[in-house]
Amino acid sequence: MTYFHSVTLDKDRCRGCTNCIKRCPTEAIRVREGKARIINERCIDCGECIRVCPYHAKLAVTDSLEIMKNFRYKIALPAPSLYGQFKDLSINQILSALLDIGFDEVFEVAYAAEIVSKFTREALQKGNLKKPVISSACPAVVRLIQIRFPSLIDHLLNICSPMDTAAIIAKKQAVKKTGLKEEEIGVFFISPCAAKVTSIRNPVGLEKSKIDGAFSMKEIYGKILEKAKTTVVRDLSKATMIGVGWANSGGEAFGTFTENSIYVDGIHNVIDVLEEIELGKLSDLDFFEGLACIGGCIGGPLTVENPFVAKNRIRKLAESLPKREQPPVDEDLVSFEEVKWIKKIEKSEVMKLDKDISKALEMMKEIDRTHKTLPGLDCGSCGSPSCRALAEDIVKGCATENDCIFILKDKIKALAEELNDLAGKKPPVIK
Numbered sequence: 001m002t003y004f005h006s007v008t009l010d011k012d013r014c015r016g017c018t019n020c021i022k023r024c025p026t027e028a029i030r031v032r033e034g035k036a037r038i039i040n041e042r043c044i045d046c047g048e049c050i051r052v053c054p055y056h057a058k059l060a061v062t063d064s065l066e067i068m069k070n071f072r073y074k075i076a077l078p079a080p081s082l083y084g085q086f087k088d089l090s091i092n093q094i095l096s097a098l099l100d101i102g103f104d105e106v107f108e109v110a111y112a113a114e115i116v117s118k119f120t121r122e123a124l125q126k127g128n129l130k131k132p133v134i135s136s137a138c139p140a141v142v143r144l145i146q147i148r149f150p151s152l153i154d155h156l157l158n159i160c161s162p163m164d165t166a167a168i169i170a171k172k173q174a175v176k177k178t179g180l181k182e183e184e185i186g187v188f189f190i191s192p193c194a195a196k197v198t199s200i201r202n203p204v205g206l207e208k209s210k211i212d213g214a215f216s217m218k219e220i221y222g223k224i225l226e227k228a229k230t231t232v233v234r235d236l237s238k239a240t241m242i243g244v245g246w247a248n249s250g251g252e253a254f255g256t257f258t259e260n261s262i263y264v265d266g267i268h269n270v271i272d273v274l275e276e277i278e279l280g281k282l283s284d285l286d287f288f289e290g291l292a293c294i295g296g297c298i299g300g301p302l303t304v305e306n307p308f309v310a311k312n313r314i315r316k317l318a319e320s321l322p323k324r325e326q327p328p329v330d331e332d333l334v335s336f337e338e339v340k341w342i343k344k345i346e347k348s349e350v351m352k353l354d355k356d357i358s359k360a361l362e363m364m365k366e367i368d369r370t371h372k373t374l375p376g377l378d379c380g381s382c383g384s385p386s387c388r389a390l391a392e393d394i395v396k397g398c399a400t401e402n403d404c405i406f407i408l409k410d411k412i413k414a415l416a417e418e419l420n421d422l423a424g425k426k427p428p429v430i431k
Helices: 019-023 048-052 065-070 080-085 091-101 109-126 139-148 150-155 162-178 194-201 217-228 241-245 251-255 267-278 307-319 357-373 387-395 405-424
Strands: 007-009 029-032 035-038 058-060 073-078 185-191 213-216 261-265 287-291
Touching (some): 007 035, 019 048, 065 213, 073 091, 080 109, 091 217, 109 162, 139 150, 139 194, 139 267, 162 194, 185 217, 194 213, 241 251, 251 287, 357 387
Parallel strands (some): 185 213
Antiparallel strands (some): 007 058, 029 035
Protein backbone atom coordinates (compact mmCIF):
# COMPACT_ATOMS: atom_id res chain seq x y z
CA MET A 1 0.00 0.00 0.00
CA THR A 2 1.30 3.46 -0.95
CA TYR A 3 1.83 5.75 2.04
CA PHE A 4 -0.02 9.04 1.52
CA HIS A 5 1.84 12.25 2.37
CA SER A 6 0.14 15.60 2.79
CA VAL A 7 3.46 17.45 2.37
CA THR A 8 4.30 17.67 -1.31
CA LEU A 9 6.73 19.53 -3.57
CA ASP A 10 5.93 21.93 -6.39
CA LYS A 11 9.04 21.50 -8.55
CA ASP A 12 8.17 24.48 -10.73
CA ARG A 13 8.52 26.81 -7.73
CA CYS A 14 11.63 25.15 -6.28
CA ARG A 15 14.90 27.02 -6.81
CA GLY A 16 17.18 24.52 -5.09
CA CYS A 17 18.12 26.88 -2.25
CA THR A 18 18.80 24.02 0.26
CA ASN A 19 16.95 25.75 3.14
CA CYS A 20 14.67 22.75 3.52
CA ILE A 21 17.39 20.11 3.77
CA LYS A 22 18.96 21.91 6.73
CA ARG A 23 15.71 21.93 8.74
CA CYS A 24 14.28 18.50 7.92
CA PRO A 25 14.49 16.42 11.15
CA THR A 26 14.67 13.06 9.37
CA GLU A 27 16.96 14.00 6.44
CA ALA A 28 14.09 13.31 4.06
CA ILE A 29 15.03 15.94 1.46
CA ARG A 30 17.76 16.11 -1.16
CA VAL A 31 18.53 18.76 -3.77
CA ARG A 32 19.68 17.29 -7.05
CA GLU A 33 20.04 19.06 -10.40
CA GLY A 34 18.77 22.28 -8.87
CA LYS A 35 15.53 20.83 -7.52
CA ALA A 36 14.51 19.43 -4.14
CA ARG A 37 13.01 15.98 -3.83
CA ILE A 38 11.32 14.40 -0.83
CA ILE A 39 12.21 10.85 0.22
CA ASN A 40 8.75 9.54 1.12
CA GLU A 41 10.03 6.76 3.37
CA ARG A 42 11.65 9.32 5.68
CA CYS A 43 9.09 12.14 5.62
CA ILE A 44 7.04 12.61 8.81
CA ASP A 45 4.89 15.48 7.43
CA CYS A 46 6.01 17.80 10.22
CA GLY A 47 5.81 20.81 7.91
CA GLU A 48 9.25 22.24 8.73
CA CYS A 49 10.02 22.48 5.02
CA ILE A 50 6.76 24.37 4.41
CA ARG A 51 7.77 26.97 6.99
CA VAL A 52 11.31 27.61 5.74
CA CYS A 53 10.84 27.46 1.96
CA PRO A 54 11.11 31.08 0.68
CA TYR A 55 9.60 30.10 -2.68
CA HIS A 56 6.53 28.30 -1.22
CA ALA A 57 7.50 25.17 -3.13
CA LYS A 58 6.47 22.88 -0.26
CA LEU A 59 2.72 22.48 0.08
CA ALA A 60 0.25 20.64 2.29
CA VAL A 61 -2.41 18.80 0.32
CA THR A 62 -5.84 18.97 1.95
CA ASP A 63 -9.34 18.18 0.72
CA SER A 64 -11.61 20.55 -1.19
CA LEU A 65 -14.87 21.68 0.36
CA GLU A 66 -16.52 20.16 -2.70
CA ILE A 67 -16.31 16.68 -1.17
CA MET A 68 -19.03 17.69 1.31
CA LYS A 69 -21.51 17.23 -1.54
CA ASN A 70 -20.91 13.47 -1.36
CA PHE A 71 -22.70 13.21 1.99
CA ARG A 72 -26.27 13.82 3.16
CA TYR A 73 -25.24 14.97 6.65
CA LYS A 74 -22.03 16.90 7.28
CA ILE A 75 -20.20 17.33 10.60
CA ALA A 76 -17.32 19.73 11.24
CA LEU A 77 -14.60 18.79 13.70
CA PRO A 78 -12.84 22.06 14.59
CA ALA A 79 -9.43 21.65 16.23
CA PRO A 80 -9.03 23.63 19.48
CA SER A 81 -6.33 25.72 17.80
CA LEU A 82 -9.01 27.20 15.51
CA TYR A 83 -10.27 29.27 18.45
CA GLY A 84 -6.95 31.09 18.72
CA GLN A 85 -7.05 32.35 15.14
CA PHE A 86 -9.70 35.03 15.69
CA LYS A 87 -9.26 38.28 17.60
CA ASP A 88 -12.83 39.22 18.49
CA LEU A 89 -14.88 36.05 17.98
CA SER A 90 -16.17 33.84 20.79
CA ILE A 91 -16.10 30.06 20.53
CA ASN A 92 -19.87 29.98 19.94
CA GLN A 93 -19.56 32.59 17.17
CA ILE A 94 -16.92 30.43 15.44
CA LEU A 95 -18.99 27.26 15.78
CA SER A 96 -22.17 29.01 14.60
CA ALA A 97 -20.35 30.38 11.56
CA LEU A 98 -19.32 26.82 10.65
CA LEU A 99 -23.00 25.86 10.49
CA ASP A 100 -23.63 28.79 8.15
CA ILE A 101 -20.79 27.65 5.89
CA GLY A 102 -22.71 24.46 5.15
CA PHE A 103 -22.13 22.00 7.97
CA ASP A 104 -25.18 20.41 9.61
CA GLU A 105 -23.44 19.93 12.93
CA VAL A 106 -20.23 20.73 14.77
CA PHE A 107 -18.45 18.50 17.24
CA GLU A 108 -15.60 20.10 19.15
CA VAL A 109 -12.32 18.22 19.11
CA ALA A 110 -11.64 20.13 22.34
CA TYR A 111 -14.50 18.24 23.99
CA ALA A 112 -13.05 14.94 22.73
CA ALA A 113 -9.70 16.06 24.16
CA GLU A 114 -11.30 16.18 27.61
CA ILE A 115 -12.51 12.62 27.14
CA VAL A 116 -9.03 11.51 26.03
CA SER A 117 -7.56 13.27 29.09
CA LYS A 118 -9.97 11.33 31.31
CA PHE A 119 -9.02 8.00 29.73
CA THR A 120 -5.32 8.91 29.90
CA ARG A 121 -5.58 9.59 33.64
CA GLU A 122 -7.25 6.22 34.12
CA ALA A 123 -4.53 4.46 32.09
CA LEU A 124 -1.77 6.18 34.07
CA GLN A 125 -3.41 5.27 37.38
CA LYS A 126 -3.47 1.59 36.44
CA GLY A 127 0.32 1.73 36.29
CA ASN A 128 0.82 -0.94 33.64
CA LEU A 129 2.23 1.41 30.98
CA LYS A 130 5.92 1.65 30.13
CA LYS A 131 7.38 4.80 31.67
CA PRO A 132 7.79 7.44 30.61
CA VAL A 133 4.52 7.28 28.72
CA ILE A 134 4.87 9.25 25.48
CA SER A 135 1.90 11.16 24.09
CA SER A 136 0.59 9.85 20.76
CA ALA A 137 -1.54 12.91 19.99
CA CYS A 138 0.95 14.45 17.52
CA PRO A 139 1.15 12.16 14.45
CA ALA A 140 4.44 13.75 13.32
CA VAL A 141 6.07 12.72 16.60
CA VAL A 142 4.60 9.21 16.35
CA ARG A 143 6.05 8.77 12.88
CA LEU A 144 9.34 10.27 14.05
CA ILE A 145 9.49 7.54 16.71
CA GLN A 146 8.68 4.89 14.12
CA ILE A 147 11.54 6.08 11.92
CA ARG A 148 14.27 7.30 14.31
CA PHE A 149 13.39 5.88 17.74
CA PRO A 150 11.73 2.48 17.20
CA SER A 151 12.91 1.31 20.64
CA LEU A 152 10.43 3.81 22.13
CA ILE A 153 7.33 2.53 20.31
CA ASP A 154 6.22 0.60 23.41
CA HIS A 155 6.24 3.88 25.38
CA LEU A 156 3.54 5.43 23.18
CA LEU A 157 0.14 6.00 24.79
CA ASN A 158 -2.15 3.53 23.02
CA ILE A 159 -5.22 5.79 22.96
CA CYS A 160 -6.72 7.49 19.89
CA SER A 161 -6.04 11.18 19.40
CA PRO A 162 -8.81 13.70 20.22
CA MET A 163 -9.35 14.09 16.46
CA ASP A 164 -10.13 10.40 15.95
CA THR A 165 -12.04 10.16 19.22
CA ALA A 166 -14.23 13.09 18.13
CA ALA A 167 -14.94 11.36 14.82
CA ILE A 168 -15.94 8.10 16.53
CA ILE A 169 -18.40 9.86 18.84
CA ALA A 170 -19.74 12.30 16.22
CA LYS A 171 -20.61 9.56 13.74
CA LYS A 172 -22.32 7.38 16.30
CA GLN A 173 -24.34 10.31 17.61
CA ALA A 174 -25.32 11.35 14.08
CA VAL A 175 -26.47 7.84 13.14
CA LYS A 176 -28.63 7.78 16.27
CA LYS A 177 -29.96 11.31 15.67
CA THR A 178 -30.64 11.17 11.92
CA GLY A 179 -31.31 7.50 11.23
CA LEU A 180 -28.93 7.71 8.28
CA LYS A 181 -26.36 5.08 7.41
CA GLU A 182 -22.81 5.77 8.59
CA GLU A 183 -21.54 6.11 5.02
CA GLU A 184 -24.09 8.88 4.38
CA ILE A 185 -22.61 10.97 7.17
CA GLY A 186 -19.45 12.96 6.39
CA VAL A 187 -17.09 13.95 9.18
CA PHE A 188 -14.52 16.64 8.34
CA PHE A 189 -11.56 17.78 10.42
CA ILE A 190 -10.42 21.42 10.27
CA SER A 191 -6.68 20.92 10.51
CA PRO A 192 -3.84 23.14 11.72
CA CYS A 193 -1.16 20.85 10.26
CA ALA A 194 -0.18 18.48 7.47
CA ALA A 195 0.68 15.58 9.81
CA LYS A 196 -2.94 15.25 10.94
CA VAL A 197 -4.11 15.23 7.33
CA THR A 198 -1.65 12.41 6.64
CA SER A 199 -2.74 10.46 9.71
CA ILE A 200 -6.35 10.41 8.49
CA ARG A 201 -5.23 8.48 5.39
CA ASN A 202 -2.67 6.45 7.37
CA PRO A 203 -4.27 6.18 10.84
CA VAL A 204 -2.22 5.39 13.93
CA GLY A 205 -3.45 2.38 15.87
CA LEU A 206 -6.63 2.08 13.80
CA GLU A 207 -7.50 0.10 10.69
CA LYS A 208 -9.43 3.04 9.25
CA SER A 209 -10.20 6.56 10.42
CA LYS A 210 -13.82 7.65 10.82
CA ILE A 211 -12.87 11.01 9.29
CA ASP A 212 -13.94 11.50 5.68
CA GLY A 213 -11.84 14.54 4.86
CA ALA A 214 -9.62 17.32 6.18
CA PHE A 215 -9.82 21.01 5.39
CA SER A 216 -7.00 23.48 5.86
CA MET A 217 -7.55 25.99 8.65
CA LYS A 218 -6.30 28.65 6.22
CA GLU A 219 -9.12 27.83 3.79
CA ILE A 220 -11.83 27.85 6.47
CA TYR A 221 -10.55 31.00 8.22
CA GLY A 222 -11.85 33.54 5.70
CA LYS A 223 -15.21 31.82 5.38
CA ILE A 224 -15.71 31.93 9.15
CA LEU A 225 -14.81 35.63 9.26
CA GLU A 226 -17.34 36.36 6.54
CA LYS A 227 -20.19 34.35 8.08
CA ALA A 228 -19.49 35.53 11.64
CA LYS A 229 -20.66 39.03 10.69
CA THR A 230 -24.25 37.90 10.25
CA THR A 231 -24.47 34.54 12.03
CA VAL A 232 -27.08 33.85 14.67
CA VAL A 233 -24.97 32.81 17.64
CA ARG A 234 -26.04 29.46 19.09
CA ASP A 235 -24.96 27.91 22.36
CA LEU A 236 -22.92 25.07 20.85
CA SER A 237 -19.68 24.82 22.85
CA LYS A 238 -19.31 22.03 25.40
CA ALA A 239 -15.55 22.12 25.90
CA THR A 240 -14.00 23.50 29.08
CA MET A 241 -10.55 24.57 30.24
CA ILE A 242 -8.81 21.23 29.78
CA GLY A 243 -10.06 20.59 26.24
CA VAL A 244 -9.43 24.08 24.87
CA GLY A 245 -6.00 24.09 26.54
CA TRP A 246 -4.88 21.21 24.30
CA ALA A 247 -4.30 23.79 21.53
CA ASN A 248 -1.19 25.01 23.36
CA SER A 249 1.85 22.95 24.25
CA GLY A 250 1.45 21.59 27.76
CA GLY A 251 -2.34 21.33 27.48
CA GLU A 252 -2.34 17.57 27.27
CA ALA A 253 0.19 17.18 30.09
CA PHE A 254 -1.94 19.49 32.27
CA GLY A 255 -4.97 17.29 31.59
CA THR A 256 -3.21 14.23 33.01
CA PHE A 257 -3.01 15.89 36.47
CA THR A 258 0.44 14.33 36.68
CA GLU A 259 3.09 16.53 38.28
CA ASN A 260 5.95 14.33 37.10
CA SER A 261 5.49 15.20 33.43
CA ILE A 262 7.16 17.47 30.89
CA TYR A 263 6.08 18.97 27.60
CA VAL A 264 8.28 20.07 24.72
CA ASP A 265 7.37 21.76 21.43
CA GLY A 266 9.35 22.09 18.22
CA ILE A 267 10.41 18.92 16.42
CA HIS A 268 14.14 19.44 16.99
CA ASN A 269 13.57 19.97 20.72
CA VAL A 270 11.43 16.83 20.80
CA ILE A 271 14.28 14.87 19.19
CA ASP A 272 16.65 16.03 21.94
CA VAL A 273 14.30 14.74 24.66
CA LEU A 274 13.57 11.46 22.85
CA GLU A 275 17.32 10.85 22.69
CA GLU A 276 17.47 11.35 26.46
CA ILE A 277 14.61 8.91 26.97
CA GLU A 278 16.23 6.36 24.66
CA LEU A 279 19.43 6.58 26.72
CA GLY A 280 17.43 5.90 29.90
CA LYS A 281 18.13 9.31 31.41
CA LEU A 282 14.43 10.11 32.01
CA SER A 283 13.26 6.76 33.33
CA ASP A 284 11.77 8.39 36.43
CA LEU A 285 9.42 10.55 34.31
CA ASP A 286 5.74 9.58 34.18
CA PHE A 287 4.50 11.39 31.06
CA PHE A 288 6.07 13.17 28.08
CA GLU A 289 4.11 15.40 25.72
CA GLY A 290 6.00 16.14 22.51
CA LEU A 291 4.58 18.38 19.79
CA ALA A 292 6.23 18.98 16.42
CA CYS A 293 5.18 22.62 16.09
CA ILE A 294 6.52 25.52 18.15
CA GLY A 295 3.87 26.45 20.69
CA GLY A 296 1.83 23.33 19.98
CA CYS A 297 -0.98 22.99 17.45
CA ILE A 298 -1.45 26.77 17.36
CA GLY A 299 1.92 26.84 15.56
CA GLY A 300 0.87 24.43 12.81
CA PRO A 301 1.81 25.31 9.22
CA LEU A 302 -1.86 25.50 8.19
CA THR A 303 -2.80 28.11 10.79
CA VAL A 304 -3.23 31.81 10.07
CA GLU A 305 -2.43 33.77 13.21
CA ASN A 306 1.00 34.41 14.70
CA PRO A 307 1.49 31.42 17.04
CA PHE A 308 2.46 33.55 20.03
CA VAL A 309 -0.62 35.72 19.64
CA ALA A 310 -2.80 32.64 19.20
CA LYS A 311 -1.21 31.00 22.23
CA ASN A 312 -2.13 33.98 24.40
CA ARG A 313 -5.71 33.93 23.13
CA ILE A 314 -6.06 30.22 23.90
CA ARG A 315 -4.65 30.80 27.37
CA LYS A 316 -7.18 33.54 28.07
CA LEU A 317 -10.03 31.46 26.64
CA ALA A 318 -9.07 28.43 28.73
CA GLU A 319 -8.79 30.50 31.91
CA SER A 320 -12.28 31.90 31.35
CA LEU A 321 -13.78 28.39 31.22
CA PRO A 322 -14.53 26.03 34.11
CA LYS A 323 -12.12 23.20 34.91
CA ARG A 324 -14.13 20.02 34.52
CA GLU A 325 -12.22 17.00 35.76
CA GLN A 326 -14.82 14.46 34.69
CA PRO A 327 -16.46 15.22 31.32
CA PRO A 328 -19.82 13.50 30.89
CA VAL A 329 -19.21 10.40 28.79
CA ASP A 330 -22.09 8.36 27.40
CA GLU A 331 -20.82 4.78 27.61
CA ASP A 332 -23.18 3.83 24.76
CA LEU A 333 -21.32 6.20 22.46
CA VAL A 334 -17.70 5.80 23.52
CA SER A 335 -15.83 3.62 25.98
CA PHE A 336 -12.21 3.28 26.98
CA GLU A 337 -11.90 0.09 24.93
CA GLU A 338 -13.31 1.80 21.86
CA VAL A 339 -10.64 4.50 21.78
CA LYS A 340 -7.74 2.15 22.48
CA TRP A 341 -5.51 1.23 19.58
CA ILE A 342 -6.48 -1.98 17.88
CA LYS A 343 -3.43 -2.15 15.63
CA LYS A 344 0.15 -2.54 16.79
CA ILE A 345 2.50 0.28 15.82
CA GLU A 346 5.41 -1.03 13.80
CA LYS A 347 8.82 0.37 12.98
CA SER A 348 8.73 2.29 9.70
CA GLU A 349 10.96 0.88 7.01
CA VAL A 350 13.23 3.64 5.79
CA MET A 351 15.29 3.12 2.66
CA LYS A 352 17.47 0.05 3.14
CA LEU A 353 20.99 -0.08 1.77
CA ASP A 354 20.39 -3.54 0.36
CA LYS A 355 18.15 -6.56 0.96
CA ASP A 356 21.25 -8.73 1.24
CA ILE A 357 22.58 -8.22 4.79
CA SER A 358 26.20 -9.01 3.88
CA LYS A 359 26.08 -6.53 1.01
CA ALA A 360 24.43 -3.91 3.23
CA LEU A 361 27.22 -4.32 5.82
CA GLU A 362 29.83 -3.85 3.12
CA MET A 363 28.03 -0.73 1.94
CA MET A 364 28.06 0.61 5.53
CA LYS A 365 31.82 0.16 5.62
CA GLU A 366 32.11 1.96 2.30
CA ILE A 367 29.97 4.81 3.68
CA ASP A 368 32.36 5.11 6.64
CA ARG A 369 35.37 5.20 4.30
CA THR A 370 33.72 7.77 2.03
CA HIS A 371 32.65 9.91 4.97
CA LYS A 372 36.27 10.22 6.11
CA THR A 373 37.23 11.73 2.75
CA LEU A 374 34.63 14.49 3.07
CA PRO A 375 35.32 17.82 4.87
CA GLY A 376 32.80 17.23 7.68
CA LEU A 377 31.35 20.74 7.50
CA ASP A 378 27.73 19.61 6.96
CA CYS A 379 27.11 22.78 4.95
CA GLY A 380 24.40 21.28 2.72
CA SER A 381 25.80 22.89 -0.44
CA CYS A 382 26.05 19.46 -2.04
CA GLY A 383 22.28 18.95 -1.81
CA SER A 384 22.52 16.45 1.05
CA PRO A 385 21.83 17.53 4.64
CA SER A 386 25.19 16.36 6.01
CA CYS A 387 28.50 14.88 4.93
CA ARG A 388 27.38 11.54 6.34
CA ALA A 389 24.21 11.70 4.24
CA LEU A 390 26.26 12.60 1.15
CA ALA A 391 28.53 9.60 1.79
CA GLU A 392 25.46 7.37 1.92
CA ASP A 393 24.08 8.93 -1.26
CA ILE A 394 27.43 8.38 -3.03
CA VAL A 395 27.56 4.71 -2.06
CA LYS A 396 23.94 4.24 -3.14
CA GLY A 397 24.73 5.84 -6.49
CA CYS A 398 22.54 8.90 -5.92
CA ALA A 399 25.44 11.37 -5.86
CA THR A 400 29.16 11.68 -6.59
CA GLU A 401 32.03 13.11 -4.58
CA ASN A 402 32.14 16.00 -7.04
CA ASP A 403 28.81 17.19 -5.53
CA CYS A 404 30.92 18.40 -2.61
CA ILE A 405 31.97 21.91 -3.60
CA PHE A 406 35.15 21.68 -1.51
CA ILE A 407 36.33 18.49 -3.20
CA LEU A 408 35.33 19.93 -6.57
CA LYS A 409 37.19 23.16 -5.78
CA ASP A 410 40.35 21.21 -4.88
CA LYS A 411 40.10 19.19 -8.09
CA ILE A 412 39.63 22.33 -10.20
CA LYS A 413 42.58 23.96 -8.42
CA ALA A 414 44.79 20.90 -9.04
CA LEU A 415 43.69 20.81 -12.68
CA ALA A 416 44.40 24.53 -13.08
CA GLU A 417 47.88 24.08 -11.64
CA GLU A 418 48.51 21.17 -13.95
CA LEU A 419 47.37 23.19 -16.96
CA ASN A 420 49.54 26.07 -15.83
CA ASP A 421 52.55 23.76 -15.62
CA LEU A 422 51.83 22.43 -19.07
CA ALA A 423 51.47 25.95 -20.44
CA GLY A 424 54.93 26.88 -19.12
CA LYS A 425 56.69 24.01 -20.80
CA LYS A 426 58.10 24.41 -24.30
CA PRO A 427 56.87 21.91 -26.84
CA PRO A 428 59.50 19.36 -27.97
CA VAL A 429 61.51 20.26 -31.09
CA ILE A 430 60.64 18.02 -33.99
CA LYS A 431 63.72 17.13 -35.93
